[in-house]
């Protein structure tokens with residue numbers, strides 16, 4: 001059957017433990033969450049690549065282009081940054097398929113851009129999923145995740161690959177140096193708090209790299225500790241799964257991980273305010289999730305989710321009570 005149109009979707013993620021240190025080969029734990037980016041890909045007769053962005057959520061701005069197509073060169077600030085992931089994703093798939101065709105890609109996203117929730121990885125994964133299927137390439141979700149990693153390396157210069165992997169695979173994973181395993185699936189009683197401002201993953205990763213190169217003897221032990229926090233958290237999740245996970249211990253590990261991220265310089269006043277507000281309202285632990293510099297924190301709050309959500313609102317953040325998504329990349333529709 002020759003395919004004319006494909007709709008694919010991919011989820012956002014949260015990093016539970018180990019952001020930044022994962023770029024240096026340490027392990028990390030992440031989960032896909034139930035906010036999605038949808039990408040529709042179809043052939044066009046112009047021979048060009050067209051990208052239409054519908055409702056790309058950037059902080060303080062919703063870009064809606066319902067009728068006119070836009071080309072990715074257009075400068076729409078943060079939205080344009082997202083479009084560079086889309087462009088690289090399309091180029092890479094065409095290279096893999098050894099084919100050039102006019103393709104129109106339309107994007108709709110529920111994931112705020114620059115919030116540390118993996119909006120760029122989700123858009124790259126959904127684009128690779130939709131365009132590869134349109135061009136007749138049979139890729140597994142794992143292969144799509146690997147191509148997503150190549151897209152991040154092209155756009156950001158540095159990336160561990162954890163974001164596209166978890167977005168493509170879904171569920172709850174332990175990740176290290178391009179390899180992952182699934183952790184037992186569970187619903188975590190968490191609240192995500194969005195600062196409303198965004199951080200650039202590319203710049204934050206580069207800033208940590210500069211510090212690392214200038215003071216390796218100071219920074220390496222911080223990264224090493226982060227790796228140990230992750231391994232301890234994994235032990236608790238895996239070994240206590242049947243008897244009920246030890247949330248207080250996980251909470252303490254989150255607080256340690258947050259302190260270490262602060263030491264790396266990726267926290268902000270607002271992130272710290274949301275973290276302390278959540279802990280004061282009864283969260284067992286709270287930390288940055290993602291690259292930091294704005295974006296989101298999350299709190300572990302069994303039986304206290306609504307109190308913590310209120311505290312985050314009072315502290316000036318936007319709370320989101322999200323669920324873990326078992327599914328990663330999903331092909332929603334294939335039309336002949």
Ligand code: MEV
Pocket residue numbers: 015018019020021022023116118158159160161162163201205290291
């Ligand atoms: C961003 O979500 C996570 C970082 O560790 C970067 C990466 O792993 O590529 C900051």
